[in-house]
Amino acid sequence: MIARDPDELLGEARHGSRSALARLITYVESGGANQRATIARAYRAPAPYVVGLTGPPGAGKSTLTDRLLATVLAGGTLEDEPVDEIGVLCVDPSSPFTGGAILGDRIRMQDHATNDRVFIRSMATRGHLGGLALAVPDAVRVLGAAGFALVFVETVGVGQMEVDVASAADTTVVVTNPGWGDAMQANKAGLLEVADIFVINKADRAGLRETRRDLEQMLDLGTKKDPRPPILETVATDGSGVDALWSAIVAHRRLLRGDRREEHRDTQARAELDRVLAVMLRARVGELAAGRAYAEQIARLRAGETDPYLAAEALLSES
Numbered sequence: 001m002i003a004r005d006p007d008e009l010l011g012e013a014r015h016g017s018r019s020a021l022a023r024l025i026t027y028v029e030s031g032g033a034n035q036r037a038t039i040a041r042a043y044r045a046p047a048p049y050v051v052g053l054t055g056p057p058g059a060g061k062s063t064l065t066d067r068l069l070a071t072v073l074a075g076g077t078l079e080d081e082p083v084d085e086i087g088v089l090c091v092d093p094s095s096p097f098t099g100g101a102i103l104g105d106r107i108r109m110q111d112h113a114t115n116d117r118v119f120i121r122s123m124a125t126r127g128h129l130g131g132l133a134l135a136v137p138d139a140v141r142v143l144g145a146a147g148f149a150l151v152f153v154e155t156v157g158v159g160q161m162e163v164d165v166a167s168a169a170d171t172t173v174v175v176t177n178p179g180w181g182d183a184m185q186a187n188k189a190g191l192l193e194v195a196d197i198f199v200i201n202k203a204d205r206a207g208l209r210e211t212r213r214d215l216e217q218m219l220d221l222g223t224k225k226d227p228r229p230p231i232l233e234t235v236a237t238d239g240s241g242v243d244a245l246w247s248a249i250v251a252h253r254r255l256l257r258g259d260r261r262e263e264h265r266d267t268q269a270r271a272e273l274d275r276v277l278a279v280m281l282r283a284r285v286g287e288l289a290a291g292r293a294y295a296e297q298i299a300r301l302r303a304g305e306t307d308p309y310l311a312a313e314a315l316l317s318e319s
């Protein structure tokens with residue numbers, strides 16, 4: 001029987017218990033007293049270094065992650081720090097059955113899913129107020145508290161979620177494929193906001209040059225990132241370009257741990273607080289909407305006696 005107390009579980013997780021670690025992540029996903037106790041401990045431990053891989057379904061994120069795992073496991077260090085254990089969190093809302101997502105990712109990551117230095121977990125994306133995968137940043141911190149120095153987060157890029165998840169990542173890799181110029185144009189603002197590194201995976205396919213040109217153009221016109229995100233080419237299925245990708249990731253990390261250290265910590269702390277504030281405020285809206293004062297304001301709006309701005313101010317000032 002596993003201990004249920006978060007402190008005890010964390011102690012066990014630090015000593016390598018995967019079931020304790022899995023239980024703690026379930027706590028941060030599911031709410032309640034254990035969630036808060038787990039989170040309270042997790043955020044007091046140093047955060048791991050987080051590499052986010054985001055992109056559409058089928059872009060090759062899992063295959064790339066698997067290759068990157070192999071690279072890190074073979075090297076064993078993250079420049080200055082040894083990497084004993086690596087976490088992988090997968091967020092795939094396009095899969096209606098979490099079970100299916102787990103199975104799919106496990107099959108793709110078969111080489112490493114059974115490696116005892118790798119912990120792979122599929123995160124639920126539903127059940128949180130508006131916040132898809134809200135628990136991902138918290139789960140990342142649980143992994144950090146359990147002693148993981150490096151975590152990969154794989155997420156399907158869809159609008160706000162990719163931005164949310166990127167805010168939990170130190171280095172965000174946007175994975176595209178040849179022929180996706182139009183799809184990228186449609187989501188240009190989101191991509192430019194999150195990408196530290198672009199990867200054109202499936203570089204063995206036609207349309208590589210056009211896609212690179214489209215990406216370069218997009219960066220020419222719109223990037224605010226400094227340094228400009230590099231555009232790399234990979235073939236995840238045979239490993240081509242993966243070492244160069246890892247080098248680019250490490251170079252970005254070096255920047256964050258060096259000159260940008262304070263700025264990066266500030267940005268991350270703000271992202272963490274804003275994320276939780278937004279959720280709490282949304283919950284507050286729900287509470288207000290269930291109240292009597294809200295029903296009164298609705299009646300007044302229907303009767304043409306007020307406007308939504310006045311009504312909202314009235315509700316907020318009463319609460």
Ligand SMILES: Nc1nc2c(ncn2[C@@H]2O[C@H](COP(=O)(O)OP(=O)(O)O)[C@@H](O)[C@H]2O)c(=O)[nH]1
Binds near residue numbers: 058108
């Ligand atoms: N031709 C080619 N196929 C790839 C490459 N990378 C991944 N794939 C295939 O694309 C499919 C989707 O890959 P997967 O890693 O599951 O994508 P994800 O949904 O982004 O995680 C799989 O069948 C992979 O074998 C690549 O570089 N070239």
Ligand SMILES: [Mg+2]
Binds near residue numbers: 062
């Ligand atoms: Mg995948």
